[in-house]
Amino acid sequence: MRNGLRWLLPSLVVSQVQAFYIPGWSIKSYQEGEHLPLMVNKVYSDNTQLQYAYYDLPFVCPPTGKSHASGLLSGQSISLNLGEVLRGDRIKISDIDLTVGHDNECSFLCEQPVARKDLRRAKELVKDGYVVEWIVDNLPGATSFVTVDKTRKYYAAGFKLGFTKYDSSTGKPRYFLNNHHTIVIRYRTAPGRAGEKGGKVVVGFEVYTKSVGPNNKRENGCPVELQEVEDNFEIWMPNKTEGLSIEEQQQLLNNHYDHLDEGDDNDMMTIPYSYSVYFREDNSVEWDRRWDLYFVNQEEGSRIHWLAIINSLIICGLLSGIVIMILSKTIKTDIKGYREGSVEGGLKLKSGPRPRSPKSEKHGLGLLEQENEVDNQLDDASDDEALEDVTGWKLLHGDVFRRPQYGHLLAPLVGSGTQVLFMAIGLISLSAIGILNPSFRGGFLSFGFGLFVLAGIFSGYFSAKVYKGFGGVNFGKNALITACFFPGLLFALVFILNLFVWAQASSTAIPFGTLLAIGLLWLCIQVPLVYLGSWYGYARSGAWENPTKTSNTPRQIPQQAWYIKSLQAILFTGLVPFTVIFIELLFVFQSVWQDKSGYYYVFGFLGVVSLILIVTVAEVTIVTIYVQLCSENYHWWWQSFAVGGGSALWVFLYSIWYYFFKLHITGFVSSMLFFVYSFMACCVYGLLTGTVGFLSAYAFIRKLYGAIKID
Template sequence: MHSDVRRGAVLCTLLTLAQAFYIPGYSIKTYRDGEPIPLFVNKVYSDNSELQYAYTELPFTCPPTGRIRTGRFTSGTSISLNLGQVLRGDRITVSDYELAMGSDDEARYLCSHTIDADGLKRSKQLIREGYMAEWIVDNLPGATSFQTLDKSRKYYAAGFKIGEEVPSPHGGESTYFLNNHVTLVIRYHQAPGKDGAKGKKVIVGFEVFPKSISASNRTEDGLPANIQDASLGMALVPASNSTGEMDVSEAADLTIPYTYSVYFREEAKLEWQNRWDMYFVAQDDSSNVHWLAIINSLVISGLLTAVVAVILTRTVRGDIKGFKDGGLDEVKINPKRTRKPKSPRRSGDENGLLEQLGDLDGDGDITSDEETLDDITGWKLIHGDVFRPPARGELLAPLVGSGTQLLFMATGLLILSAFGVLNPSFRGGYISVGAGLFVTAGLFSGYFSSRVYKIFGGKVWRSNVLVTASLVPGLLFATVFVLNLFVWMQASSTALPFGTLVALVALWLFIQLPLVYIGGWYGYNMAGSWSHPIKANAIPRQIPAHSWYFKDFQTILLAGFVPFAVIFVELMFVFQSLWVDKSGYYYVFGFMGAVSVILAVTVVEVTINYHWWWRSFLVGGSSSVWIFAYLVWYFFTNLHVTGFVSSLLFFCHGFLACALYGLLTGTVGFLAAYAFVRRIYGSIKAD
């Protein structure tokens, strides 16, 4: 009785902790009335470009002065970032904006900033390309609020416009207005527990409403005479000649005043743990599409799996039964009754198939005269060839090893996401945790690669370990390094700092490589290769020609279309999140489950022959070819990305993602097919 009570108390405690856990490593941040709240500025991004820029480095922004101190933060201080944040282009800095919990401020002056002709040109370009700014308060990105079509719910779209382009009514040059005033709306809720009883509050929403206000008609404090009057915006026009056109030969300096308003509003219906729901209302509205796509995928894959399973089961069981009843039991290998062939070929048998059909154990001996071609038929004909080491096995082994490394990483990310450890509040968490899991999985990579390498008869296991450890990291680093040169020339925050590149190399050299070496040593020397139920023939068997759709290239493409055809609806939402919304907030884990089921179906449908090693790997990863083709189509039909560097980044990043996906799914296909082949041929082992 007492033990049950104790177990119940422990369970309740764990449930309470699980409910309170939201941001990894952080507790809920509460604020007293009047307590300062830091506002962080991050970067600007656009749907029309893959290049991002640090907000504080833009030509038209007020540089932080360092005179404002908000708690432990001083304005102008750069916040330490994790690896994921650096890779996604974040550059977070404490701003000069002053916010205090519960204190409204209708108008407040920030600064005046002067820009030259080059700054004006650059500012216009950013506005023309539709760049959005990302600010952060209490780990929430500043958002533009919208309402659903039926006006029943409000949702957030992260970011806000830095300016507006107004086309000329007479067909001339457009006028560009810079948003130099922002209205900040901080929505709060009473803090849970004892903090709420003390009057503390938590932030549950952060809305930004930008506005362009002319620099004229200002008070001595730099504030506009009428904060509500936006009829005259802050036009980026420095000087005009008598014709009203810009005179680029004159000094083109322009002084821009910046102001802001702050309002705090209570949101009684929104709890702190649900504050990110506002960013996903748009996705929730399409949840029926998500579930319909997933259910449709599961139904199709289930029917296909059932059909294939019935066919395989009846074929294999019938062949095994006939083989045991009338074939192998009567034609067991008997050294006393075997004879050596006089010639590798007989009259009427140019390929020597009859000798090979009699050579059940692969040692070159022929069984008794009772065995004929009818004794061994169907899939049993290639029993001596299915475990023959493939051509270029020294390359396949590292690919399989690297695929298991990616598989471990993907599984870990999926589990951590399902338990809420990885969530949108953990900024850069997916990339950072994924990199950690990938490096740790070097043990599995070396282990599986070395065992497969030994199956293929490899002798120099250290070289295999080096190739395995360098395959994926080398591909990623080489591509990122070359792309980084292009991005660095654009002065974009997407460019990785030199220190980050050095840290990545050190991570590979001192952690990843030793782990792969340890796993490879254990897999090759201690575990060894997997044993096979059938001994491979010395001479490859001649396989009759197949129909066109059974040939390697056609089979691989057709098989890869099956998983792609089922997941392409979800891919549309993924692409929209990554390249249209630019938020990266996509958390539909049913998609991952559907992909796993479809991949299993694809593996079951692999055509088995003596080339199955490479075929199973290529079929498993062939859907990546269709995904990349869909990505190219999506680029030209749905996106408005302009510029050579942006297009180069898009296609290179897409290629890397598809290559890693193909490597992972190809490994799943290889391992599943290997287990399947070992299983069915283990039933016909010769005595």
């Protein structure tokens, strides 16, 4: 019976694996004649950061509310996860009717009346290069292309809202609206039993656009000719020409694109919309490989990713050699020489006040203390020869663990840095194994927010440990600062930014209800978790023990070389980790700021580069702090955090360069979105790497001064 029960539980777990849904891995099959819902989402552009819900546009066909065969209503909103809301998705069921296996040469959708001001809005969106996102079976509607060698087809997610042509006579731009959409659904037989029952799975969703002018002949609302359309639908409304001469009328027609903004805003015109549907069997694409078509054109980037890894490994290898040389040769030699000198001279260096400069030697001492000091110097005269070997970092054993200024702020920053670190490890791990994939829309942001909130317990624990090491006594206050300082800064920036985006009526704006939910998750879940971790780290777990005692009187720090002063050291050392991630940073920036229709998918490469980055930051910080200690400067607490996060300055400078030389963002709000989001990302990155630098330096110094065993 006991053996049976032992095998029962694993068997139940294994049996449930087949029922466990991982987004992007669950196959949905359709039968012949079954309704296939088409959902509309939003429009977006690479030239601006403002997105708009498709059905919020005044010049497109609004939903009629009719019921489809599947029971879904036109205009019905689809439930969204937190990540989808944050990325500006607003998904609704459309009026377009798709029936599996049934072609439709043309269907009239609507004839949308628009005012002059609505047409002006359409012109602005087409001018900015806006792209439309529709969704079928979780696949975004794509524009189809072929590679340069014409051997493979690939997709670019989305399709153009319209296009621009330049007048041959005047050279001025004219703007046209795409008002006919040809939808091609590619399918194949479903695998397994579903396929045996006639099931089909969608492996491709392509949209081809046409601009059909009002003068084209139509039957039942559909254009008669769709293959060769000569008259396109121009975004232009003619002005009244009463009282104008023929020459003036002709001149007005030749320059009509300059007069769209003139005239009464209440002037009306209609835009006809229609669509065609074709189902085509395609057995060349497996269902589990259907997203590969969106990445074919990016496969050449794999070589660059490998180049980035090789570049990172070379830099990390050189640093590792330097660190090994310091640890195995320089430090071991110093320690060995110190111990031998101590044994031969019979000297034990005490952890009390160290020798000071003559200027400060008797400053602040009474007569009795000065006489005792002179007596001590005379007694130790025989040990002068041994003391000559005790130089550099060995002189700081009584000061190296002295409490830093503003330690009550450093501890919360270290705690928040560990929170971000655990979140990043979780996100990259889940993405690398495929759970967070492009088909899981909004999954990356949703999991990122969830992991950040849950990692609050680590934030409180590490913050309390550091705070206790600094001699803090009010762990509740420290926990509150840790839970509110950095998350509160991010929340305040997002809220202020949202005020500007709300004014633009953009779907990029986070709804007030979502902001309220985020605030409740922060205050009701994260804050208690931080407090719990802080309580355990402070009350139940002992403080980190330092190997040496701190003297009562601090040493005087000599004049420092220019290259190890705070600002210079941060800039110089921060450049090294930046060079490690520079190439991969190109792909991340392109995915986030330029290819909004694309998807960053090479998380395996990102994970390797991130691991190399952490090792590099740790090694750079150790080398920098060791050089600083050799210069008899024991103010390393804040310095190690700043050196570790120094590459964030270079990332922000790179983002400024990227804005001016790579992007074509227009408008004040879009530019503000770019710089504020870049600043927030650099703060998160700097907090993470700064914490790695601080913990690495702390571990190194404890190991270093623990090795000499000073009494």
